[in-house]
Amino acid sequence: MSDGVEDADFTVRRLLELKKVGPTVKEWTLECFRVCGINDCKGARWIRCRRFVEREIAKAETKLRNIRRRPSQTDELYYLNSYCGLAAHLGISLSLTPLPPPFLITLLIPAHSVSIPSKSTVSCETCQIKSRKIKNISRRLKRAQTNLRSHKLCLISQSKSANRLARSNKRLSKENHRLRDRVARLSERYTVVERNFRFLENANEVAQENLAEAHSGIVNLSDDRGVFSPDTVRTVMELSDYGVADERVGGVIESVCRLVGVQIDKVPSPSTVRNISLSSLTVAKMHVSERLGDAIDAGEYICLLSDETNKKGNKYQLFGAGLAKGDGGQDVMVFGLTQVADKTAKTAFDVLRERLDSLGGLGRGSEIDQFTDRFLAATTCTMSDRASTQLKFNAMIADYRASVLPKITAGWDKMTSEEQERTLEFHEFYCQLHTIANLTNVVLEILAEHERIVTGKEVPDLSPTVFAVVKEVARLFGDRSAGMHGCALEFKAWSKQNLSDCSFPSFLGHRFNVVFLLAARIFSQKQKLVQIIDECGGSKVELVKLAELLRLPLISEHLQILGMIDQLVTGPLWRVAENLKHVLETRSHASLLLSWVGHCKGDPISFFSRVSPVPSLQTIAAGTEEMLGKLLSVATSESSLEATVLLMEAMERYFKCLFVDFIDGGKYSGEVSEDTVERTQCALGHNRHIESAFGFVDRLHTHSPNMIVPRRLAKLMISKNHTTR
DNA sequence: CGGCGGGATGAATACTCTTC
DNA sequence: GAAGAGTATTCATCCCGCCG
Structure with a gap:
């Protein structure tokens, strides 16, 4: 479309350039004829050309204005470079020199004159060029067709080859899987063999060491570096556990080795024992x-x-x-002693x-x-x-x-609400040994009240005279008595000869049921105690007063009641609590106990029989028969029965309150699901x-x-x- | 009540051997 | 060669039980 050699007409742009030669249509047409190389400015062709030029320029200007109003360089260039059709109008063909590039928009006509080659030369050269081009293209086309055919053949053969490779790949993939499986199996076996090998290697080392030790006659507690063996460390811990002082551990090890005729290389020093501890x-x-x-x-x-x-x-x-x-039963792991x-x-x-x-x-792995x-x-x-x-x-x-x-x-989200509820189930149990300890106060309070009724004197709550007697005997005749009371030694000497075990445990060492236990023993040894005090007590005021108290019938009755509670209630309860296979077994003995208490309340004489409310446990109590025999050797007085009624009423209230979960209407009284039984298997009774x-x-x-x-x-x-x- | 022995602690220091 | 682990030694101090 440029005005190059091959162009054969005026472009609109060149037509517009004609306006620069002057203001009139005549001048534009003359210039047009000049460019075309026509000298004839008359006749019909001149008039036709003049009208054409005038019309076309006006059209071009209108068009250009429109384009500029709505600018689009593509449109503008296309318009300006398109042919106006003048050559056809004049019936000529021409070739024009190029105009400068159109994108500058300043459409300038070149300064030099446009040389127009002769019509015949232009046509011939163009044809030759075009002919050469066509020949070239034909040759290239032929070559391309040949190439295409050979490519097609090549692709066909490659496709066949690819199919072959795909089949082969499938086969090899299977083989690969098989081999991988085999490698995994072998790797597993290798791990096992390696582990065994390490184990045997260690065993071999140990055996060699032992052999060397046997030859040398010296047992090595430490290795070449002087680090003590794990067995030695364990022994040190055990010795510490047995209460051997840090500084003595080495000496103990040496002594034991001497005893069995073994020589050792060295023993841990006190500081090492400290570190190990x-x-x-x-x-x-x-x-x-x-x-x-x-x-x-x-x-x-x-x-x-x-x-x-x-x-x-x-x-x-x-x-x-x-x-x-x-x-059945439970294991307990203690942890977390902390000063707070x-x-x-x-x-x-x-x-x-x-x-x-x-x-x-x-912990290991997941436990962390x-x-x-x-x-x-x-x-x-x-x-x-x-x-x-x-x-x-x-x-x-x-x-x-x-x-x-x-x-x-x-x-959790997939569980039903019932399952969730069951998982959330939580149980609280309370120590039954504390129950026994707290029973002491209940009983003492009743005995104080009974003493008040019988004697008419003022007796402080929780401190009946019998309680003072129990404490006094424990102090003066107890295991931890200071030995300054001569009669305690007398009593000890006598009891060693006559009885297997009738010592008085210290009141300070305070087991839960110590008051009842002491009362039972005092009651059984009452005569002897009074006798010894009379013989060797001399003028010691406290001993004389104690003997006086021991002779009182009321004290004797109270001691008997306390002793019976020890034998029939607290002793068996203690053993039950310690030997529970499952905490829910409490249900059966709680109901037995309560029905027995209820029975004794109505018929106090049955309290002084040999039947424990928890009979299955009487057999566990060592020496029960002998002690019971002594407790029952004294006839029961009216006053004792009165006290018993009061006591049973109080005990019934107390046990009903404590075993509320286990008796009728309680949380665990009725049918308990198997799941709950399983979930509470780990619970203890104390x-x-x-x-x-x-x-x-x-x-x-x-x-x-x-x-x-x-x-x-x-x-x-x-x-x-x-x-x- | 005071002296003494036993058991335990913390701190400072030294030595040997291995690892980096 | 420095750093660290393991072991050992020493000293001042504390508290308890025993004994005279």
Whole structure:
């Protein structure tokens, strides 16, 4: 479309350029004729051309204005470079020199003149060029066709080859899978063989060491580097557990080795024993962590035991986990002895979480994650005393558990609401040994009231004269009496000759049923005590007064009642609580006890018979028959029967209140689902393990006052959880 | 009541051996 | 060669029970 050699007409752009030669149509037409190389400016052709030029220029200007009003360079260029048709109008053909590029819009006519080649030359050269081009294109086309054919053949052969390869690939893929399976199997076998190899290698090393030791006659407790062997470390822990002082452990090992005729390379120094003792805390914790982790993984349920105590001004919090044993009964793992600033439920709860977190950190693999949450989710019941902070603490555990269970339990959302409710089920049990301890106050209160009625004197609540007698005998004749009362030695000497066991346990050592136990023993040895006081008491006021009191019929009656309670109620109850296979067994003996109490209330004489309300347990009580015989050797007075009626009324109220969950109308009185029975299998009837752990801590306080709490905890856990066994 | 022995602690320091 | 683990030694201090 440019005005090049091959152009054969005026473009609109060139037509518009004609206007630059002058203002009139005549001048434009003349210029047009000049460019075309026509000299004839007359006649019909001139007039036709003039009209054409005038019309076409006017059209072009209108068009250009329109384009500029709505600018579009493409339109403009297209318009300006299109032919106006003048050559055809004049009946000529022409060739024009190019105009400058159109995009400048300043449409300038070139300064030099346009040379127009002759018509015949232009036509011939163009044809030649075009002919050459056509020939070239034809040749290229032929070559392309040939290439295309050969490509087609090539593609066909490649397609066949690809098919072959696909089949081969399928076959090899199968083979590959087979080989992979085989490699996996071999790899497994390799792991086993490697493990066995390592084991045998270690065994070989040990055997070689033993052989070398046998040859040299020296047993090595440490390796080449001087590091003590795991067996030695365990022995050190065991010796510490037996109460051997750090400084003496080495000496003990040497002594034992000498005894069996073995020489050893060296023994751990006191500082090493100290280090081992401290590190034993980690061992003890790992033991608990693994045992609990395994139980949780196996879907076992946990009973959380908790209690707090005061020891020499320090407050301690302690926890335990009860786990169901296969043959009934429960195992208890003690953990988390912590010194606390206060006894609030929140502190206890925080301490529990912190202790569980620290246990979780020691576990293996999955146990590390959310150990605390998993532990509390597995906790289905609690065992504690009835202190208000404990009740609050139990409630906090239940709340936390309810918040954690949906997160921990797999597929919680898919469970029915009944299943969810069953999973959320939570039970609180209370220590039955505390029940026995608190019974003391109930009985003492009644005896005080009875004494008031009989004597008409003022008797303080909870302190009948018989209670003073019991305390006095324990003080003067007890196991821990200071030996400054000559008659205690007399009594001991006499009892050694005549009786198997009639010692008086110290009142301070305070077992739960100590008052009843002491009363039974005092009653049975009353005559002898009075006799010894008369013989050797001399003028000691306290002894004389005690003998006087012992002779009083009222004291004798009260001692008899207390003794009978020991034999028929507290003793059997104690043994029941300690030997419960399942906590729900409480139902049967609670109802037996209550019906017996009810019966005795109506017929007090039956209290003084040989029948315990829990008969199945009488057989467990050693020496019961002998003691009972002595208690019943004295005839029952009217006054005793009156006291018994009062006592039975009070005891009925007391036991009904305590066993409210287990008697008619209580939570566990009716039919209990199997699921609940399973979930409470881990619960204990008492909190004795925790109390005994506190006893252990108390003994440590006396024995080693400077011991730090972590070491106390380590000793406690190793001892109570049997870590070294 | 005071002296003494036993048991435990923390802190400072040293030595040997292995690992990086 | 430095750092660290394991072991050992020493000293001052504390608290309890026993004994005179």
